[in-house]
Amino acid sequence: MGFDLAPQALERATPVLAQLRATWCLLPHRDDQDLGRAAYAVASQGILPVTRWLCHIDDNVIDFVRFARYLRAMNLPAYVQIFNEPSNPQEWRDELPKPRVFTARWCEHATRVANEGGFPGLQVLHTAELESVLRELKTLDAKNVVERMWFCPHPYGSNHPPDYPYDELNQRDHPGATLNDDADSILQFLEFAPIFARELGFVPPFIAGECGWQYGNASDPRYPKIDDTTHAQYHAALFDMFRTNHLPNGAALPDFVYAFCPWILYGPEADAWLSTRSGVRQKTLDAIAALPPFVRGEITAPPRAHVAAAQSAVPPAPRFPLRHYVLLGQRAQTQWQQLVLLRRYLARYGVAFGFSKAAAQCARRVTIVGDAAQVSLETEAELKRAGVRVERWLGDLYALEIILQDRLAQNSEFGS
Incomplete structure (x- = not known):
């Protein structure tokens, strides 16, 4: 401004x-x-x-x-x-x-x-x-x-x-x-x-x-x-x-x-x-x-070009280059509040996050935040068919806060 x-x-x-x-x-x-x-x-x-x-x-x-x-x-x-x-x-x-x-x-x-x-x-x-x-x-x-x-x-x-x-x-x-x-x-x-x-x-x-x-x-x-x-x-x-x-x-x-x-x-x-x-x-x-x-x-x-040339001798990327990805809904009205609540969890475990289905497909494990209106069931099915382990956190912001508090208290990054 x-x-x-x-x-x-x-x-x-x-x-x-x-x-x-x-x-x-x-x-x-x-x-x-x-x-x-x-x-x-x-x-x-x-x-x-x-x-x-x-x-x-x-x-x-x-x-x-x-x-x-x-x-x-x-x-x-x-x-x-x-x-x-x-x-x-x-x-x-x-x-x-x-x-x-x-x-x-x-x-x-x-x-x-x-x-x-x-x-x-x-x-x-x-x-x-x-x-x-x-x-x-x-x-x-x-x-x-x-x-x-x-x-x-x-x-x-x-x-x-x-x-x-x-x-x-x-x-x-x-x-x-x-x-x-x-x-x-x-x-x-x-x-x-x-x-x-x-x-x-x-x-x-x-x-x-x-x-x-x-x-x-x-x-x-x-x-x-x-x-x-x-x-x-x-x-x-x-x-x-x-x-x-x-x-x-x-x-x-x-x-x-x-x-x-x-x-x-x-x-x-x-x-x-x-x-x-x-x-x-x-x-x-x-x-x-x-x-x-x-x-x-x-x-x-x-x-x-000069960056690509420098990387030409690098071995192929692994099948799942991301260890864990938190997938948020692009159109979620509570998007910013979700990010605020997630921050301690993301920082503790070094988890990547974003709104990209393509990025999620590159992860070994994906945590979906929100219901089917935020991230579709079709997206969840596609990830599972690609061999990705998927969990979904459901509920409002209060429920999300409780889930995160429990995960941090139990030192549990991903559900079994």
């Missing part, structure tokens, strides 16, 4: 998000009223809000819990970003970043949000900051936070193409260059994943709260300036990766990548898509709206 969350601004912006078929939206708000208006506006279009309170890290009175309660009262999952860019002096009242203070304060507020049933979001710009927070969580034995947290990267692409630094021009200038050599890339978020894996044993969901290509950027003279054409091409490629299930450099799209929320949709900022200063990025809006509708995971484009 933008910083102005007044009713008139939301009336203009929300239809644009609906036209783009957005599914997530970060809301930078100043108070409860702004959050309530904006969350209702986007949720009514089927868009999941993510709250980011505009505060300073060293403010005296801070309470993120009330935003978690606010969203839960609206029957929405409470994704709450706690603080922003702690290494940025502008995020501190005295403009003096204090890493230890940030780590302690984030862990404290994340615990409160998690205990309230919310999902605390961590935003840092540097891997050392991430390591500090994760190690503090382990010291505190903050299991509830670890199980419910998500990460908020800010990958900006400068004026580099989507596959930078692996694109042909950069590889010619700097053979073998990777993100370790230059992270000024939309793929920069990837450098944080190994740290989560090393410190926690898994990678939580990534929801990029700021990202994209800023209009007019010309930082690298080797590449063209970000004008209307490149702005449209690059952002369309970014969102198309959810359709093809491949990153712009041809590698597989990791399951932990949930969403990208480009900065910023509207306002006086020159890089806003609906900018009162630099105009409307109409080519970008048209290019994204023109992407064919899809369900993530159901369409898999072939990898690019």
